[in-house]
Amino acid sequence: MSFSLGKRLMAEGLGAGLLVATVVGSGIMAERLAGGNVALALLGNTLPTGAILVVLILAFGPISGAHFNPAVSVVMSLRGELPSRECALYIAAQIIGACLGTLAAHGMFELPLIEFGIKARTGPAQWFAEFVATCGLLVTILAISRFRSEAIPVAVGLYITAAYWFTASTSFANPAVTIARALTRSFSGIAPADVPMFAIAQLAGALAGLALMHWLLSPTPAPAATMAAKRS
Amino acid sequence: MSFSLGKRLMAEGLGAGLLVATVVGSGIMAERLAGGNVALALLGNTLPTGAILVVLILAFGPISGAHFNPAVSVVMSLRGELPSRECALYIAAQIIGACLGTLAAHGMFELPLIEFGIKARTGPAQWFAEFVATCGLLVTILAISRFRSEAIPVAVGLYITAAYWFTASTSFANPAVTIARALTRSFSGIAPADVPMFAIAQLAGALAGLALMHWLLSPTPAPAATMAAKRS
Amino acid sequence: MSFSLGKRLMAEGLGAGLLVATVVGSGIMAERLAGGNVALALLGNTLPTGAILVVLILAFGPISGAHFNPAVSVVMSLRGELPSRECALYIAAQIIGACLGTLAAHGMFELPLIEFGIKARTGPAQWFAEFVATCGLLVTILAISRFRSEAIPVAVGLYITAAYWFTASTSFANPAVTIARALTRSFSGIAPADVPMFAIAQLAGALAGLALMHWLLSPTPAPAATMAAKRS
Amino acid sequence: MSFSLGKRLMAEGLGAGLLVATVVGSGIMAERLAGGNVALALLGNTLPTGAILVVLILAFGPISGAHFNPAVSVVMSLRGELPSRECALYIAAQIIGACLGTLAAHGMFELPLIEFGIKARTGPAQWFAEFVATCGLLVTILAISRFRSEAIPVAVGLYITAAYWFTASTSFANPAVTIARALTRSFSGIAPADVPMFAIAQLAGALAGLALMHWLLSPTPAPAATMAAKRS
Numbered sequence: 001m002s003f004s005l006g007k008r009l010m011a012e013g014l015g016a017g018l019l020v021a022t023v024v025g026s027g028i029m030a031e032r033l034a035g036g037n038v039a040l041a042l043l044g045n046t047l048p049t050g051a052i053l054v055v056l057i058l059a060f061g062p063i064s065g066a067h068f069n070p071a072v073s074v075v076m077s078l079r080g081e082l083p084s085r086e087c088a089l090y091i092a093a094q095i096i097g098a099c100l101g102t103l104a105a106h107g108m109f110e111l112p113l114i115e116f117g118i119k120a121r122t123g124p125a126q127w128f129a130e131f132v133a134t135c136g137l138l139v140t141i142l143a144i145s146r147f148r149s150e151a152i153p154v155a156v157g158l159y160i161t162a163a164y165w166f167t168a169s170t171s172f173a174n175p176a177v178t179i180a181r182a183l184t185r186s187f188s189g190i191a192p193a194d195v196p197m198f199a200i201a202q203l204a205g206a207l208a209g210l211a212l213m214h215w216l217l218s219p220t221p222a223p224a225a226t227m228a229a230k231r232s
Numbered sequence: 233m234s235f236s237l238g239k240r241l242m243a244e245g246l247g248a249g250l251l252v253a254t255v256v257g258s259g260i261m262a263e264r265l266a267g268g269n270v271a272l273a274l275l276g277n278t279l280p281t282g283a284i285l286v287v288l289i290l291a292f293g294p295i296s297g298a299h300f301n302p303a304v305s306v307v308m309s310l311r312g313e314l315p316s317r318e319c320a321l322y323i324a325a326q327i328i329g330a331c332l333g334t335l336a337a338h339g340m341f342e343l344p345l346i347e348f349g350i351k352a353r354t355g356p357a358q359w360f361a362e363f364v365a366t367c368g369l370l371v372t373i374l375a376i377s378r379f380r381s382e383a384i385p386v387a388v389g390l391y392i393t394a395a396y397w398f399t400a401s402t403s404f405a406n407p408a409v410t411i412a413r414a415l416t417r418s419f420s421g422i423a424p425a426d427v428p429m430f431a432i433a434q435l436a437g438a439l440a441g442l443a444l445m446h447w448l449l450s451p452t453p454a455p456a457a458t459m460a461a462k463r464s
Numbered sequence: 465m466s467f468s469l470g471k472r473l474m475a476e477g478l479g480a481g482l483l484v485a486t487v488v489g490s491g492i493m494a495e496r497l498a499g500g501n502v503a504l505a506l507l508g509n510t511l512p513t514g515a516i517l518v519v520l521i522l523a524f525g526p527i528s529g530a531h532f533n534p535a536v537s538v539v540m541s542l543r544g545e546l547p548s549r550e551c552a553l554y555i556a557a558q559i560i561g562a563c564l565g566t567l568a569a570h571g572m573f574e575l576p577l578i579e580f581g582i583k584a585r586t587g588p589a590q591w592f593a594e595f596v597a598t599c600g601l602l603v604t605i606l607a608i609s610r611f612r613s614e615a616i617p618v619a620v621g622l623y624i625t626a627a628y629w630f631t632a633s634t635s636f637a638n639p640a641v642t643i644a645r646a647l648t649r650s651f652s653g654i655a656p657a658d659v660p661m662f663a664i665a666q667l668a669g670a671l672a673g674l675a676l677m678h679w680l681l682s683p684t685p686a687p688a689a690t691m692a693a694k695r696s
Numbered sequence: 697m698s699f700s701l702g703k704r705l706m707a708e709g710l711g712a713g714l715l716v717a718t719v720v721g722s723g724i725m726a727e728r729l730a731g732g733n734v735a736l737a738l739l740g741n742t743l744p745t746g747a748i749l750v751v752l753i754l755a756f757g758p759i760s761g762a763h764f765n766p767a768v769s770v771v772m773s774l775r776g777e778l779p780s781r782e783c784a785l786y787i788a789a790q791i792i793g794a795c796l797g798t799l800a801a802h803g804m805f806e807l808p809l810i811e812f813g814i815k816a817r818t819g820p821a822q823w824f825a826e827f828v829a830t831c832g833l834l835v836t837i838l839a840i841s842r843f844r845s846e847a848i849p850v851a852v853g854l855y856i857t858a859a860y861w862f863t864a865s866t867s868f869a870n871p872a873v874t875i876a877r878a879l880t881r882s883f884s885g886i887a888p889a890d891v892p893m894f895a896i897a898q899l900a901g902a903l904a905g906l907a908l909m910h911w912l913l914s915p916t917p918a919p920a921a922t923m924a925a926k927r928s
Contacts, residue, residue, distance in 0.1 A: 007448055014444075018368060025398030033271035039729035039736045040271045043743075047275075048394035050747070051282070055391045058383050059375035063448065108361040108400045129804040136714060143755035151754050151849075153383075157390075158853075159751045162744035166721030168804045212710075216703055216759065239680055246676075250600060257630030265503035272503045279507075280626035283514070287623045290615050291607035295680065340593040340632045385615075389622075471912055478908075482832060489862030497735035504735045511739075512858035515746070519855045522847050523839035527912065572825040572864045617847075621854075 003063050005086065011064035012090050013097030015056045019068055020101030020180045021108075022052040027187035028109045041187060042164065050161035057153035066153075069174040070094055071134055071206035072141065078210060091176070098180035106184065117182045117189030121169060122197065129167035130198050131205035136163065137173050138209025146217055175199040235295050237318065243296035244322050245329030247288045251300055252333030252412045253340075254284040259419035260341045273419060274396065282393035289385035298385075301406040302326055303366055303438035304373065310442060323408070330412035338416065349414045349421030353401060354429065361399035362430050363437035368395065369405050370441025378449055407431040467527050469550065475528035476554050477561030479520045483532055484565030484644045485572075486516040491651035492573045505651060506628065514625035521617035530617075533638040534558055535598055535670035536605065542674060555640070562644035570648065581646045581653030585633060586661065593631035594662050595669035600627065601637050602673025610681055639663040699759050701782060707760035708786050709793030711752045715764055716797030716876045717804075718748040723883035724805045737883060738860065746857035753849035762849075765870040766790055767830055767902035768837065774906060787872070794876035802880065813878045813885030817865060818893065825863035826894050827901035832859065833869050834905025842913055871895040 003011070023045070030044025057066040065082075067073045070091040077087035103113050140159045144152055163171035172178045172190070178199055182192040190198070235243070255277070262276025289298040297314075299305045302323040309319035335345050372391045376384055395403035404410045404422070410431055414424040422430070467475070487509070494508025521530040529546075531537045534555040541551035567577050604623045608616055627635035636642045636654070642663055646656040654662070699707075719741070726740025753762040761778075763769045766787040773783035799809050836855045840848055859867035868874045868886070874895055878888040886894070 010448060014371075021364070022394050022398040025400075026394070029274075029397045029400070030271055033269075033274060035269050035271065037269070037271070037729075037731050037733070037736070039726055039731065039733070039740050040269070040275075042725075042729060043736075043740065044271050044275065044397055046743070047278075048397040051390035052394040052398070055372055055376075055387050055394070058380060058387050059372055062379040063375075104364060105398065108357055108364060108398075110355075110357040110400070123806075125804055125806040132717070132800060132804060139710075140751055140755055143759075144751075147758040148754060148846075150380075155751050155754050158747035162718050162722070162748040162751070165725045165740055165744040166718040166748070166801065166804075168721075168725070168806070216706060242680060246603075253596070254626050254630040257632075258626070261506075261629045261632070262503055265501075265506060267501050267503065269501070269503070272501070272507075276503050276507065276629055279510070280629040283622035284626040284630070287604055287608075287619050287626070290612060290619050291604055294611040295607075336596060337630065340589055340596060340630075342587075342589040342632070382612075474912060478835075485828070486858050486862040489864075490858070493738075493861045493864070494735055497733075497738060499733050499735065501733070501735070504733070504739075508735050508739065508861055511742070512861040515854035516858040516862070519836050519840075519851050519858070522844060522851050523836055526843040527839075568828060569862065572821055572828060572862075574819075574821040574864070614844075 005089070008064035008086075009089055009093040011060040011066070012068060013093040013100075015060045015064075015066055016068040016094040016097035016176055016180075017101035017104065018056055019049075019052060020098045020177055021104045022048050022101075023177065023188050024102050024181065024184050024186060025105035025108060028105065028111070031187040042170070045170075045188060046161055046164040049164070050157040053160055054153045054157035057156055061153065064090075068094055068097075068176070069137075070176050071174060071202050072138070074203065075138055075142075075206050075210045078207075094176040095179055098176040099183060102180045102183045111184075111186070114183050115185045117191050118185055119189050119191060120194060121190045122194045126169045127197055127201040129169040130172060130201035131208070133163045133167045133169070133171035133173040134202040134205030135209040135212070136205075138206050139213055142209065142213040143217065169198075172198055173202055173205075175202055178202070237321070240296035240318075241321055241325040243292040243298070244300060245325040245332075247292045247296075247298055248300040248326040248329035248408055248412075249333035249336065250288055251281075251284060252330045252409055253336045254280050254333075255409065255420050256334050256413065256416050256418060257337035257340060259416075260337065260343070263419040274402070277402075277420065278393055278396040281396070282389045285392055286385045286389035289388055293385065296322075300326055300329075300408070302408050303406060303434050304370070306435065307370055307374075307438050307442045310439075326408040327411055330408040331415060334412045334415045343416075343418070346415050347417045349423050350417055351421050351423060352426060353422045354426045358401045359429055359433040361401040362404060362433040363440070365395045365399045365401070365403035365405040366434040366437030367441040367444070368437075370438050371445055374441065374445040375449065401430075404430055405434060405437075407434055410434070469553070472528035472550075473553055473557040475524040475530070476532060477557040477564075479524045479528075479530055480532040480558040480561035480640055480644075481565035481568065482520055483513075483516060484562045484641055485568045486512050486565075487641065487652050488566050488645065488648050488650060489569035489572060491648075492569065492575070495651040506634070509634075509651060510625055510628040513628070514621040517624055518617045518621035521620055525617065528554075532558055532561075532640070533601075534640050535638060535666050536602070538667065539602055539606075539670050539674045542671075558640040559643055562640040563647060566644045566647045575648075575650070578647050579649040581655050582649055583653050583655060584658060585654045586658045590633045591661055591665040593633040594636060594665040595672070597627045597631045597633070597635035597637040598666040598669030599673040599676070600669075602670050603677055606673065606677040607681065633662075636662055637666055637669075639666055642666070701785070704760035704782075705785055705789040707756040707762070708764060709789040709796075711756045711760075711762055712764040712790040712793035712872055712876075713797035713800065714752055715745075715748060716794045716873055717800045718744050718797075719873065719884050720798050720877065720880050720882060721801035721804060723880075724801065724807070727883040738866070741866075741884065742857055742860040745860070746853045749856055750849045750853035753852055757849065760786075764790055764793075764872070765833075766872050767870060767898050768834070770899065771834055771838075771902050771906045774903075790872040791875055794872040795879060798876045798879045807880075807882070810879050811881040813887050814881055815885050815887060816890060817886045818890045822865045823893055823897040825865040826868060826897035827904070829859045829863045829865070829867035829869040830898040830901030831905040831908070832901075834902050835909055838905065838909040839913065865894075868894055869898055869901075871898055874898070 026048040030041040034041035258280040266273035490512040494505040498505035722744040730737035
């Protein structure tokens with residue numbers, strides 16, 4: 001079954017929007033209720049995010065591929081699976097959807113619809129963390145879509161669940177989500193000035209993941225040689 | 233395999249009852265033990281609810297479809313998958329089962345069997361949250377039952393796990409459950425006067441989800457045109 | 465593939481033992497670390513128990529059926545799926561394995577190998593809770609093994625995860641585990657005098673679940689009538 | 697599809713590295729945020745570890761078998777599934793990858809890249825716990841890879857999730873990970889002097905698991921006898 005570009009863009013925008021509404025909304029809820037315990041707040045932010053990713057990839061994967069993430073769309077375009085013009089439109093839909101997701105979260109929690117983030121997230125350690133997080137995300141996607149593509153929704157949800165905790169930056173790993181999180185002053189926000197370096201680190205990590213998996217998953221002459229040896 | 237209407241109604245009532253017993257019971261347990269930390273109480277309310285949903289949909293889905301939710305039954309009826317008379321009986325069974333679920337939870341926790349809720353849950357932000365939560369629930373159900381119906385139990389469980397945290401209202405998203413939660417004064421209760429607007433917002437959200445997915449999942453002329461072009 | 469009775473009994477004993485080692489061990493660990501917050505201790509007791517159940521049923525289900533629970537074995541025997549002599553041996557293996565599980569947990573946590581439980585768990589509300597919990601467990605097992613047996617491990621793990629929180633008794637739901645938990649004074653213990661009523665309530669709940677599902681899942685004359693009508 | 701030894705070693709190293717980066721990184725994050733509540737810190741350490749194991753085994757299992765663990769590689773070698781020379785190289789790759797994982801976690805969290813662990817983890821109870829944990833891990837792997845190999849990633853993730861809590865040692869269960877955790881002073885560290893006994897207990901547990909499952913899963917003469925009886 002194939003879907004028109006308009007529907008695929010809607011799926012990308014809707015998915016990115018629901019993802020960001022979950023990240024921002026659960027961050028607000030968790031911080032309000034956690035009584036100052038940040039580990040508990042992060043737990044209340046992590047579980048919903050991992051859970052909704054599984055749902056959204058199950059729901060929209062068959063329509064648009066369920067990227068929701070410019071770093072993923074760029075990699076898919078480089079692999080020849082998404083024409084560059086569509087890639088640009090995917091990214092636009094992801095960013096617009098993601099920003100509307102922040103607005104929706106603010107609407108549900110009675111906050112001003114747009115406020116700029118004030119949480120500083122910068123410095124080499126944070127950038128390295130975003131590089132690692134996005135590299136690992138692409139390793140996950142490229143390896144598992146090759147071997148067991150039906151496990152991709154659960155795998156991506158679990159990967160992000162882990163990455164929230166093992167990266168010092170709580171693993172944004174998504175330039176569209178990063179932009180949308182610059183529009184909130186709540187738990188999951190980021191200062192707008194810190195967005196560009198995050199996006200650059202994320203794209204660099206995605207490209208590193210692509211290069212690594214391109215080599216690791218490429219056909220190897222060894223088995224052929226073995227077969228030839230067996231034949232003789 | 234097909235089941236008689238009586239058995240299907242029992243499955244809907246039993247499922248709604250066990251769902252509400254879990255929501256209300258785990259809310260009581262979690263609030264009692266959490267020592268005043270509301271994030272911890274909500275966590276102890278969220279995980280059991282998400283878990284039991286997976287179980288109940290696995291168990292009763294093949295019998296009755298496992299709606300447990302008037303908003304879902306109305307949508308299925310509008311899609312022509314449930315005759316309107318059966319839809320009305322489904323809703324009655326769901327409401328009766330759900331209310332008995334509250335009683336069962338009270339019985340297990342030594343509370344008066346019926347008490348009316350006192351927690352005010354009202355205002356446009358809460359209604360918008362219920363609209364979003366139920367719209368998202370129907371998007372989840374309609375998309376995933378189209379593409380990968382065997383993943384519906386896990387997807388609905390994870391969706392509600394996320395929605396507890398990303399909506400300011402903790403995502404009731406179910407008119408029968410909302411009515412049953414008006415019969416408890418505990419953690420998960422709601423003041424009876426606030427029930428109608430919740431139910432209206434939920435139904436509106438469900439219809440919005442239906443409309444959105446009706447368009448998004450409908451056949452598209454594009455591929456046919458492409459095929460024709462290829463043939464010529 | 466079929467396994468000798470000796471191996472099946474070993475699988476039942478080993479599974480019950482690892483289950484109880486997890487219940488008791490994680491209870492000790494969680495209570496020690498939780499700093500007096502009982503919700504947090506229960507969370508640290510719930511998640512490992514649900515997780516290990518999935519693992520143990522995956523591992524031993526194909527060998528012995530992975531009952532680990534006299535209430536389940538009795539029901540399977542009544543359904544004619546387990547000869548009564550084997551049922552008695554299953555129950556003996558489950559009880560012995562479960563008690564050794566308590567010893568193993570005590571050994572790992574440097575506690576006296578056997579101590580009798582002192583936590584009073586009694587009264588009609590607790591018994592009703594055990595009745596509901598075990599009834600729900602059998603509903604889960606009988607319905608899902610009929611429709612989607614490959615989902616049984618995950619379903620049972622999630623059911624117990626939920627039942628820890630929605631029942632006032634934290635859902636023992638297993639006479640062998642109840643006996644073994646009378647041998648520890650730690651978080652998950654129970655006073656030995658309270659064991660018999662728990663076991664009776666559990667068996668009653670299991671039989672109620674069997675009766676309910678026997679009716680709900682039985683063939684129905686309706687479809688046959690429909691077919692006949694179509695033929696004419 | 698078969699992969700060259702070089703690629704398989706890279707998969708083992710990369711997997712072990714990402715696993716340790718998650719264990720150590722999430723330990724640092726969780727301890728920093730948990731405000732002194734160790735149960736909460738352990739929860740923030742457990743969930744990411746269980747989650748990433750599922751992801752890594754899905755991603756690298758088809759390439760190298762996804763051992764990431766010398767105890768597993770030794771058992772596979774004894775079963776004749778891995779030549780001893782490759783086994784030695786696997787172990788080297790696992791140790792190197794695991795140590796680089798600690799470095800990566802330190803880099804992301806702005807800690808000195810290498811520091812030696814200071815947490816004493818020793819004594820018979822801890823060794824017994826490591827024995828039990830690794831024995832259970834091999835029971836899980838050997839039984840489930842025989843019956844339902846596609847469930848191995850989820851089963852191992854859930855097993856370790858449980859074992860973190862039911863063993864007094866938080867279940868290292870992996871000599872390569874144990875060595876790498878001797879290079880951090882943070883939450884998940886271990887004093888270098890305590891590493892050898894942990895590794896010995898882990899290997900002994902793995903061999904016990906192999907022996908147990910070798911007997912439990914071996915073909916049994918009973919069914920053959922039954923068949924013969926039926927034939928006559």
